[in-house]
Amino acid sequence: MKQQAQFADLAVGRNTAQWLLILGILLVAANQRAPITSVGPLIGSIREDTGISNTLAGMLTTVPLLAFAFMSPFAPKLARRYGVERVVFAALVVLLIGTLCRSLTSAGTLFAGTILIGLAISVCNVLIPSLAKRDFPSKVGIMTGAYSVAMNTCGAFASGIAVPLATGAGFGWQGALLCWSILAVLAMTVWLPRIRSAERTVAVANAQSKGHSFWRSGLAWQVTAFMGLQSVFFYMLAAWLPEILVSRGMAADTAGWMLSLLQFAMLPFSFVVPIIAGRMNNQRPLVVLTAVLLLIGIGGLFFTGNALVPLWSIIIGIGGAFAFSLAMIFFSLRTRDAQEAAELSGMAQTVGYILAAVGPMLFGWLHDTTHSWTPPLLLLVIAVSALFAVGMGAARNRYVQGG
Numbered sequence: 136m137k138q139q140a141q142f143a144d145l146a147v148g149r150n151t152a153q154w155l156l157i158l159g160i161l162l163v164a165a166n167q168r169a170p171i172t173s174v175g176p177l178i179g180s181i182r183e184d185t186g187i188s189n190t191l192a193g194m195l196t197t198v199p200l201l202a203f204a205f206m207s208p209f210a211p212k213l214a215r216r217y218g219v220e221r222v223v224f225a226a227l228v229v230l231l232i233g234t235l236c237r238s239l240t241s242a243g244t245l246f247a248g249t250i251l252i253g254l255a256i257s258v259c260n261v262l263i264p265s266l267a268k269r270d271f272p273s274k275v276g277i278m279t280g281a282y283s284v285a286m287n288t289c290g291a292f293a294s295g296i297a298v299p300l301a302t303g304a305g306f307g308w309q310g311a312l313l314c315w316s317i318l319a320v321l322a323m324t325v326w327l328p329r330i331r332s333a334e335r336t337v338a339v340a341n342a343q344s345k346g347h348s349f350w351r352s353g354l355a356w357q358v359t360a361f362m363g364l365q366s367v368f369f370y371m372l373a374a375w376l377p378e379i380l381v382s383r384g385m386a387a388d389t390a391g392w393m394l395s396l397l398q399f400a401m402l403p404f405s406f407v408v409p410i411i412a413g414r415m416n417n418q419r420p421l422v423v424l425t426a427v428l429l430l431i432g433i434g435g436l437f438f439t440g441n442a443l444v445p446l447w448s449i450i451i452g453i454g455g456a457f458a459f460s461l462a463m464i465f466f467s468l469r470t471r472d473a474q475e476a477a478e479l480s481g482m483a484q485t486v487g488y489i490l491a492a493v494g495p496m497l498f499g500w501l502h503d504t505t506h507s508w509t510p511p512l513l514l515l516v517i518a519v520s521a522l523f524a525v526g527m528g529a530a531r532n533r534y535v536q537g538g
Contacts, residue, residue, distance in 0.1 A: 155325060156270060160278065161285045162322035163223065163259050168290030170234060170252050170315050171199050176297040176391075180308040185242045195249055197495075200370070202253025203260065203488035210261035211477035219262050219269075219473075220329040227326060230255035231319040238313040257488075261480045264466045269473030276413025279464045280406035283456075287405050289318070291398040349482055355535040357528035358465045358479060363487035364522040365458035367494035368429070368515060372397070372451065374495035379508050385441050393448045400452030401459070408460035413468065421461060422526035428454030429519045436512055458522065461530070462487075469535050479535055494518075 174181075174195050182192045213222045229251050237248025267278040293315065300311040349355035373394065380390035412418045432451030435443060466480040501511045 153270075156329065157278075157281075159322065159325040159329060160263060160266065160282060162318065162325055163227070163263055164282045164285035165289040166227070166230060166315075166318050166322055167256055167259060167286045169293035169318060170230070170256070170312075171196065172290040173293040173297045173312060173315060174249075176294055177301055177308040177311060180301060181245070184240065184308065185245060187242050187245075191242070191246075195245075196374075197492050198246065198249050199253030199256065200488045200492040202250055203257040204485050204492065206254045206257035207261050207481045207484040207488070209481075210258045211265075211474065211481045213258070214262055214265070214477055215474060219266050219477075220326070223259060223262055223266075224323065224326050224330055226255040226258040227319055227323045231316055231323065234313065234316040234319060238309040240309065257484070260484055262477055264463060264480050265473040265477035268467040268470070268476045275467045276410040276464060279409035279413075279460065279467065283405035283409065283460055283463060284402055287398060287401050287456075291395060291402075294398075295395060349479055349535050352535045354469060354528065354531070354533055355479055355482060357525045358462075358469055358535070359483040359486050360525040361458075361465065361522060361529045362462040362483035363490040364518050364525065365455070365462050366487040366491040368458070368518050368522065369455055370491045371494045371498045371511075371515065371518075372455075375498050375502075375511070376448075379436065380441065380444060382508070383439055383441055385444070393444055396445060397448040397452040397455070400449040401456035404453050404456035405460055408457050409464045412461060412464050417532045418461060418465075418468075418530035419527055421457060422523060422530050425454055425457040425461065425526065426519055426523035428457065429522075430516065433512060433515045433519065437509070461526070465529055469529070469533070471534055471536065475534075475536060 178192050178195065181187070181195070210222070217225075233248040233251030233255060235248070236244050236251060239245070239248075263282060264279065267282065268275055271278045297311050300306050300314060301308050304310075306314070376394050376397070377387070377390035380393055381387055385393075408421065412421055415421070428450055432447045432454055435447035435450070462483070466476045466483065470476040470479050498511045498514060501514060502508060504510075
């Protein structure tokens with residue numbers, strides 16, 4: 136009986152630790168987009184208060200993407216040396232410092248804080264998929280879905296309440312941005328006990344490290360291209376969809392809600408798609424469905440009428456959820472262990488966010504050059520076609536290393 140009680144206590148302790156880890160992962164996910172998506176609606180107030188130009192104001196959303204691209208290759212190396220738990224906690228500390236720094240009134244601290252936020256989020260972006268593979272190997276799909284939903288929900292919520300917090304609640308743009316430091320503190324509080332297991336993690340990682348290099352793997356490049364193309368597609372639409380709709384006679388606030396509708400349509404599918412993908416031998420049917428949905432949605436935008444725009448936004452959102460979910464779960468499905476997943480994630484996100492930073496500028500340049508939205512929309516069609524091509528390769532039931 137005494138032994139049974141000891142085993143019961145051990146099981147309870149293990150279950151408690153697992154639930155705390157799940158909560159920690161979801162809180163990290165909540166911090167992944169909210170600090171960035173809360174900036175866009177406040178750009179006007181920030182520009183007026185700090186006196187920065189429109190160009191510099193636009194860089195507030197581009198700088199984090201460049202930080203993502205810069206930091207992503209280093210995250211797996213840091214995790215291998217110091218342990219995933221320690222590195223994630225350190226990233227949360229940097230995120231908190233960046234959030235506090237960004238809320239000061241000078242332009243210098245504004246951009247310094249933005250850079251710190253981008254670097255911190257990049258580390259978590261890369262390492263959380265590998266953590267899910269390491270600690271939940273039989274539930275990778277469920278964990279990827281839950282992580283995606285938490286990230287997208289908080290991102291959409293943050294963009295929606297930014298202005299009400301700044302003006303309605305009287306917080307100003309500084310206070311509206313500072314509010315998101317609460318999420319970082321909560322994540323740090325839950326994550327702190329995990330640091331105790333870092334020594335074991337480091338030992339295992341160092342013992343298993345084989346010095347993987349995926350830059351010569353064709354499959355790794357297909358996963359990377361898929362990640363990059365879905366990123367550039369999303370950020371081009373996020374930057375320009377409201378402007379396209381306003382130019383066609385839609386009210387500015389309604390056009391903004393169309394972008395919100397697109398993001399909210401992603402939420403249920405961000406959870407379901409990874410679970411389905413994780414149970415399939417290969418994910419090619421999902422890649423086909425992704426391309427079909429995105430092409431239908433973009434095709435609808437070629438029509439100048441606004442009556443069906445809500446439908447097109449929902450279809451694009453669903454297709455975008457498919458694309459994002461597949462990109463995230465490919466890191467786990469195409470690798471054999473957590474360290475490989477981290478390395479592949481770092482490679483894919485480095486290239487992906489470089490494309491994401493360049494895409495909106497190219498989209499705008501095409502419009503400025505042609506004075507029409509047709510060529511930029513055709514660019515989206517090309518991106519989806521390329522996404523389909525590389526996705527069919529990335530969805531094969533193989534491993535990037537010796538598969």
